[in-house]
Amino acid sequence: MTLPIIEFQGLSKTYIEAGRSHLVFNQVDTIIKQGEFTVLVGKSGSGKSTLLNLISGIDCADKGVIKIKDQSLSGMNENQRTLFRRKNIGFVFQNYNLIPTLSIMDNLLLPLELTGQINEASIERAHDLLDKLSVKDRSNYFPDKLSGGEQQRIAIARALIHEPEIILADEPTGNLDEETGQNVLSLLDELVREAGLTMVMVTHSRDVIGLADRVLTIRDCKLVELDSFE
């Protein structure tokens, strides 16, 4: 039996923009199981990215509890959430978010370097990942010398390097052309499933929906499960 890895219990979140408050989630209760590939779809501004920020501990819920691996994020302070994120979460962003002042190899090893866990094995793993993603020859380059597809592949490798249990992907193909996007998606799906990781992905792509185990959307400030063909 697969265990729950992410749990929302009575989650509520409001954010303030330009002086006005917007209710995004109201009393949300959901469970995401270990190894599941969950896709989150919905209109722009509906709160999809906010949900990823809440899972990663970048943002905090106003009410309710978020549990990751049975640990409540709500009870953690900012520093504890940062350390928790560093260890357990791999993030793939729409605009890659590679650090422009670090080489590709440094970008890739960043999550490990920040925790001081760099060793021979991790460097070897970084080379393997670059090889799998066909960007091995780019390891000494800086991000601005790489194409969008190459940068996103590096971002995927970075999300996996420290072997987190959860991968959060925020429209990872949003800035890529269709062919490159397909390519990147297949790689991400393959690597995540191969490692048995849990992935939550925000996307508008129909192709991704076809790959997902579950499809969720935000409706009336609640998370609602969709039939893949809905």
Add this chain to the structure above:
Amino acid sequence: MNPVLLRSSLNFFGRHPWQLFLAILGIALGVAVAVSIALVKSSAEESFAHSTQTIVGKTTHRLVGGPDGIDESFYTKLRVEYGLRNIAPIVSGYVKATVGEHGETLILLGTDPFAEGDFREYSKLKEEQADNNVSVLTRLLSEANTAILDQKTAERFSLLKGGSLKVLSGGQQKSINILTSFDSESGDSIYNLENLLLSDISTAQEILSMPGRLSHIDVLLEERSPFDEHDLRKLLPGEIELLNAASQNASLKQMTSAFHTNLTALSLLALLVGMFLIFNTMTFLVVQRRTLIGKLRALGASRTQIFFMISFEAFIIGTIATLLGLILGIQLAQSLLMIVGRTINELYYFLPDTSLALNAGILIKGSLLGVFATVIAAIPPALEAAGVHPSQAMQRSALESNARTLSARASLGGLCCLIASLVLIQLSGSSIAQGFTAIFIIIIGFALLTPMLTLLSMTLLKPLLGKLLGINGRQACDSVSSSLSRTTAAIAALMISVATVIGIGLMVNNFRFSVNHWLESMLRADLYVSVAGPTSSASNNTLDITSLQQIKQLDSVHEVSTVRRIQIEATTGRTDLLVYGLNKRAYEGFDFKEKAADDIWQAFEQL
């Protein structure tokens, strides 16, 4: 610091070398100005203390007469008739020495070596052999117009092995035979003084045109002395005063206190502007990397790691800039010292040795100032960077939205600062520290008002620039307003720099205007005739009466006014006494603070 964050910082500066250069330059200039002014101030003070101490020696008191000094027979009377032993006659003054194109002011010190034993060290002089195994001391006493010169000065005049030196004193050129130069390494303190010409009493009297007169008599009053201060005063005729050597030095020091205060004020101002530049530089460096910092935070960099990254950058930049600032400061001090030394020589007293003294305390303080000011200035932006919310930092709109919200509060704070500074200025009186605190608060006040003033000015300029430049004009205004977090830091830094330049420019111009006004009112004649020679020896420089008569007889000369400036020793310290022989037209050059001018002139004519 985490190695990957260090590499990120290094690569950032590697990609923005000009920004790094400007940051280092800003800090280095702040340190250089503060250090150079402090070094100049301490060198001038040290030189004064050294020369005074060397010449005064162990003297506790000094007997001084009027402008023409003391009759030498009074010295004989004190020694023979009253049995006073711990006294030494001194004839001193300034002469201008020239060899070819090279000219320098020297102190001529005429002493009686036999009476000097208790006052100054002369052991080397007694031992030193000149020609034919005759001691220098013997020749100094037995031969007319002979003197010895310090080694460094002798080297400059190519007189290390002796020779003839032409000197100008009281408008007359005279020749002195330099017997030898004394070695500053000898251990005798008197030899450590530069620009010193040492002779016996009669030579000094001859050169300074003071026949039969002494400049003063040095007195050593100790517990075992048969006379105390009270007894000695009883023996003195009316025109001779007994002065305490220490209080005399203090009064000399007091003369330059305003000058030194100005130097201190200047260095504080440099420091203040330097610190503000450092703060702005560091803020700009953080604001510029906000998105990058947000990415690092999202990827797991903790607040502490970000704080240390910015602080470490500040420390490294501050250290490099401080080293550069110290080198620049020493170079600058060397150039400034000549100007400051010349000013002190012209306005106050002669500084014989104005070489730069590298005071370790000042260099350490300068180093700490540069490094700490940079690190302290970096703390607010480092805290801000550490507090960056990852999701907000990656969206510029959120940052700018916050900046706009904060600008209203900042303006209120700015107004409060300006009011507080006005109150402080009213209360500060003559306190420099309070005055500078007020200036600092004014700077902060205007910096806080910058965001709101920028928004207002862009709103007002937008329609005008739109009409003149079309969409480019409107876009320029929108661009400035929409990047408030970056633009205001740059605008505030530029504003303070321009304000400083204008402020100092106005101050200098005002001073120049005052001097011009003073010169125009004081110097009403077409020509001024004075005796050639060093300015510091004004008391001795008198035109002879024949020259005056000759000038008066010239057809082209309508009227002549005469003035003699002498410095007299008073119980309150050295005082300028000006003696005028004025024609009526010269009266217009005087402004009196009290009473009607007519009454004063009437009284003056009746003198």
